[in-house]
Amino acid sequence: MTVMTKMKGFAAAAGLAATLLTGGAAQALAEEVTLTMAVPDWPPTRIMKKFFDEQYKPKSGNTVKLDVDFIPWGDFYTRVNASLTSGEQKYNFVVSDSQWLGAFVEGGYFRKVNDLLDADPEFKAVMESMHPNPRDAYSTYPHKTPNFYGFPQFPDVLVNFARSDILCHEEEQKNFQAKYNKKLPCTGEELDAMTWDDFRNVGEFFRRKKGEMLAGKPADDDFYGIAYQAGKVYDFSSMQINGFIWQMGGNVWDETQAPKGQAEGVVNSPEAVAAFEKYLSMLEFMPPVAKTGTMDIFKTDELFREGKVAMNINWIGLGEASLDPKTSKVSDKLVFGQMPGTMGADGKMVRWSNIGGQPFVLTTWTTDAQIKEAVEFVKWWLSPDIQHQFAASGGQSAIKSVYEDPKYVTYRPWNRAWAPQLDWQKDVWHVPQFYELLTQQQDQFDLAITGKQDAKTTLDNIAKFQQNLLTEAGLIQ
Amino acid sequence: MSMTATAAPPALFSVTLDNWKLAILVGLVVSVVAVLALPAGIAFWIVGAMAAMIAAAFVVNAYRRKYYGGLLVAPAIAVLFVMNIFPLLWSLGLSFFAYQSNQQSIRFIGLNNYIKVLTNEIAAPANWDALINTAMFVVLTVTAQMIVGFLLAMLFAKQFPLRKYLLILVLTPMMLSVVASGVFFTYYYDPTFGILSYVVNSITGGQFILMSSKVGAVTGIVFADAWMWSPFVMLLVLAGLVSVPKYLYEAAAIDRVSKWRQFWTITFPYIRGLLMLALLFRTIEAFKLADLVILLTKGGNDTMTISYHLIRIANEQNKTSEGAALSYLMLFMVIVLTNLYLYIANRRSQGA
Numbered sequence: 001m002t003v004m005t006k007m008k009g010f011a012a013a014a015g016l017a018a019t020l021l022t023g024g025a026a027q028a029l030a031e032e033v034t035l036t037m038a039v040p041d042w043p044p045t046r047i048m049k050k051f052f053d054e055q056y057k058p059k060s061g062n063t064v065k066l067d068v069d070f071i072p073w074g075d076f077y078t079r080v081n082a083s084l085t086s087g088e089q090k091y092n093f094v095v096s097d098s099q100w101l102g103a104f105v106e107g108g109y110f111r112k113v114n115d116l117l118d119a120d121p122e123f124k125a126v127m128e129s130m131h132p133n134p135r136d137a138y139s140t141y142p143h144k145t146p147n148f149y150g151f152p153q154f155p156d157v158l159v160n161f162a163r164s165d166i167l168c169h170e171e172e173q174k175n176f177q178a179k180y181n182k183k184l185p186c187t188g189e190e191l192d193a194m195t196w197d198d199f200r201n202v203g204e205f206f207r208r209k210k211g212e213m214l215a216g217k218p219a220d221d222d223f224y225g226i227a228y229q230a231g232k233v234y235d236f237s238s239m240q241i242n243g244f245i246w247q248m249g250g251n252v253w254d255e256t257q258a259p260k261g262q263a264e265g266v267v268n269s270p271e272a273v274a275a276f277e278k279y280l281s282m283l284e285f286m287p288p289v290a291k292t293g294t295m296d297i298f299k300t301d302e303l304f305r306e307g308k309v310a311m312n313i314n315w316i317g318l319g320e321a322s323l324d325p326k327t328s329k330v331s332d333k334l335v336f337g338q339m340p341g342t343m344g345a346d347g348k349m350v351r352w353s354n355i356g357g358q359p360f361v362l363t364t365w366t367t368d369a370q371i372k373e374a375v376e377f378v379k380w381w382l383s384p385d386i387q388h389q390f391a392a393s394g395g396q397s398a399i400k401s402v403y404e405d406p407k408y409v410t411y412r413p414w415n416r417a418w419a420p421q422l423d424w425q426k427d428v429w430h431v432p433q434f435y436e437l438l439t440q441q442q443d444q445f446d447l448a449i450t451g452k453q454d455a456k457t458t459l460d461n462i463a464k465f466q467q468n469l470l471t472e473a474g475l476i477q
Numbered sequence: 478m479s480m481t482a483t484a485a486p487p488a489l490f491s492v493t494l495d496n497w498k499l500a501i502l503v504g505l506v507v508s509v510v511a512v513l514a515l516p517a518g519i520a521f522w523i524v525g526a527m528a529a530m531i532a533a534a535f536v537v538n539a540y541r542r543k544y545y546g547g548l549l550v551a552p553a554i555a556v557l558f559v560m561n562i563f564p565l566l567w568s569l570g571l572s573f574f575a576y577q578s579n580q581q582s583i584r585f586i587g588l589n590n591y592i593k594v595l596t597n598e599i600a601a602p603a604n605w606d607a608l609i610n611t612a613m614f615v616v617l618t619v620t621a622q623m624i625v626g627f628l629l630a631m632l633f634a635k636q637f638p639l640r641k642y643l644l645i646l647v648l649t650p651m652m653l654s655v656v657a658s659g660v661f662f663t664y665y666y667d668p669t670f671g672i673l674s675y676v677v678n679s680i681t682g683g684q685f686i687l688m689s690s691k692v693g694a695v696t697g698i699v700f701a702d703a704w705m706w707s708p709f710v711m712l713l714v715l716a717g718l719v720s721v722p723k724y725l726y727e728a729a730a731i732d733r734v735s736k737w738r739q740f741w742t743i744t745f746p747y748i749r750g751l752l753m754l755a756l757l758f759r760t761i762e763a764f765k766l767a768d769l770v771i772l773l774t775k776g777g778n779d780t781m782t783i784s785y786h787l788i789r790i791a792n793e794q795n796k797t798s799e800g801a802a803l804s805y806l807m808l809f810m811v812i813v814l815t816n817l818y819l820y821i822a823n824r825r826s827q828g829a
Contacts (some may be wrong), residue, residue, distance in 0.1 A: 077793070078792060078793055081579070081792070081793065081795065082792065084579070085578040085579045085795060086578075103579055103795075104579065106579070106580060107579035107580055107581070108581060109579075222669070231775075232774075232775045232776070232777045233775050287668070287669050288668035288669065288674075288684055288686045288689075289667060289668050289669055289686075291668075291686055291689040292668070292686060292688040292689050292694075292774075292777070292778075293688075293774070293775070293777035293778065294663075294688070294774070294775065294777070303669060306670075308669060432579070432580075435793055435794050435795070436794045436796075439789060439793070439794065443776070446777050450689060450777060450778060451689075452778075452779075465599060468599060
């Protein structure tokens with residue numbers, strides 16, 4: 001080693017030490033800000049936490065910590081509700097289901113963010129670059145008014161998860177054609193073109209007993225064509241049934257029409273009854289657990305991953321597990337399409353569906369310093385670069401420039417169904433009474449799903465209950 | 478006189494630390510003024526402070542007058558008050574108001590919550606259904622547990638090979654967490670993955686789904702509950718059986734008394750008290766049944782119990798005061814039932 005290189009080495013070391021020292025000094029001046037967050041425990045929030053830990057550098061120079069409580073979906077509402085109403089003021093950020101807005105805004109827990117948007121034109125532009133359907137569903141209260149409360153954390157829609165190995169099998173294709181005089185859907189485009197009648201046929205066609213031939217082999221267990229959510233808990237049947245009702249020309253109680261809009265006569269209109277009957281008629285082609293009222297979104301996901309069904313309508317948010325060979329027996333045999341629609345009188349497909357996904361919401365006790373960092377964090381989360389990365393890891397983006405990028409559809413096989421579905425998303429009740437509306441409706445739907453009550457009686461009971469409750473609350477006059 | 482060692486009680490208006498009469502007087506006056514004049518949030522803490530002050534005066538008084546017995550139970554009473562009695566009284570108060578925990582307003586409405594719970598055309602039928610289901614579960618689960626537990630105890634009272642290990646095995650269900658057992662039974666009953674449907678289907682060739690009817694769902698829940706809690710009954714009965722003196726049986730054997738008669742005249746009187754205790758514990762527990770229902774059916778197939786119904790009303794729908802009213806009615810029922818029960822049990826043992 002020459003003297004010269006020694007000198008250089010010394011200088012480099014000194015330089016490094018100096019930067020470390022000054023860096024340290026700058027850090028000492030910076031504040032430490034902790035943002036505490038309640039989120040449901042599933043891939044879209046796990047990915048967010050991972051990105052934050054790996055990549056997030058706050059512009060302010062402060063040390064920002066994101067303290068995340070991952071809560072299982074089944075308990076999520078109960079836990080967040082208990083935390084907020086008890087007044088413990090634990091969370092700065094809540095990943096809230098869209099329908100919770102009314103209850104928690106009226107309770108004084110969720111902070112209005114119009115002032116933050118007005119103070120930051122860049123931020124406002126981000127909000128305006130979003131598709132209006134998810135933005136309205138996730139952010140506005142009262143629904144569709146310019147009063148903003150949240151930012152999309154993870155937007156979601158229902159899509160059709162399907163098995164290409166079964167659906168594209170030559171023998172099955174031939175037999176299906178012979179039986180229904182229609183091609184058995186096999187590619188993404190063919191799935192997109194499906195109506196609920198086609199979906200029903202797939203269900204009827206693929207009901208196989210153990211040992212019967214299935215795609216060229218004897219089935220190693222009973223096999224079923226179709227599945228969708230029909231569970232009693234939370235909203236695990238309403239989210240599917242609402243789509244049927246809207247597609248077939250019915251409606252749920254429409255909060256944007258309050259206080260003129262009625263529940264009686266709307267919720268139990270003949271169109272709604274017919275739509276609900278259609279939903280119920282397909283349950284017989286689904287795995288037998290459908291008859292117990294416990295076939296929720298997790299059960300259908302499990303059945304699909306275990307290779308027991310050919311098609312399953314489910315949220316994209318649950319999709320990652322079916323792509324992973326560690327958790328899925330069908331990971332290499334998948335094809336995805338849009339949720340089936342209903343053919344309108346004009347020959348165009350009607351595709352209304354209930355939106356999924358969640359916004360982040362700020363709570364009212366969050367301090368100014370925390371709000372500043374929270375806004376920076378949300379802007380970072382909604383920046384095109386991170387949104388692309390999120391989509392590439394299994395998330396979704398509601399920002400137009402991101403999902404319209406040609407790269408977007410290449411990230412995940414279901415992304416091709418994303419953009420076309422966004423225009424068809426609606427949402428239900430953001431009113432404070434939503435949980436009562438939801439539990440009563442779920443109980444009634446469960447009675448119909450388990451065969452205790454017909455569709456008409458069910459919707460009559462729901463309409464009567466809603467009319468009564470919402471009149472008492474002053475939302476119907 | 479030994480009383481000379483303790484100080485004389487202070488006069489009503491002398492300001493000393495042990496003057497509990499004055500403390501009560503001051504506490505009451507300050508509390509009433511605070512409640513009337515100050516906002517509720519501040520008044521709450523002032524009343525709390527007054528209660529603490531009165532309690533402190535009692536403690537100092539007890540110490541100075543050497544009421545050590547009272548002092549020794551004071552911590553237990555304090556905990557009981559803070560954790561049980563205060564919340565009970567607080568919720569009793571709430572049940573007379575229109576209050577929802579996610580809303581800021583509160584309004585006095587007298588007995589309207591009770592009237593709603595009992596007579597409202599939408600709320601009342603749901604409550605009654607849940608109550609009837611609860612009564613059904615109480616009868617079924619407790620009967621199943623008493624019979625199975627009793628038979629198990631009779632079995633384990635005898636000596637046989639591997640008894641010790643089998644006993645541990647039989648006690649395991651009681652030690653498992655309810656959630657773990659519940660999930661286990663969910664899969665056990667599942668028509669696609671579960672072993673029960675698999676076995677029945679392979680015998681009958683049909684499509685067996687246990688949880689698709691009310692009878693099936695109730696059977697499933699009762700079986701799971703009995704599986705978990707029969708060992709508890711067994712433990713209590715076993716303790717009774719072990720305590721029966723051997724010489725009584727020996728004497729009976731010499732007198733050639735039949736086994737049946739031996740049981741009723743020797744064994745049963747010894748275990749009756751413990752059987753009653755097991756019955757009481759299990760009845761109270763069964764009345765509160767919610768966990769297994771939530772795990773197995775979520776209240777579907779008409780298996781909603783009053784406890785689960787209450788959780789939904791009070792914790793999920795945030796109808797706090799309506800939930801308070803309903804839970805007071807429930808508490809009242811449990812107290813009446815328990816006392817009736819104890820009365821009958823006592824009368825019988827006195828008669829014996």
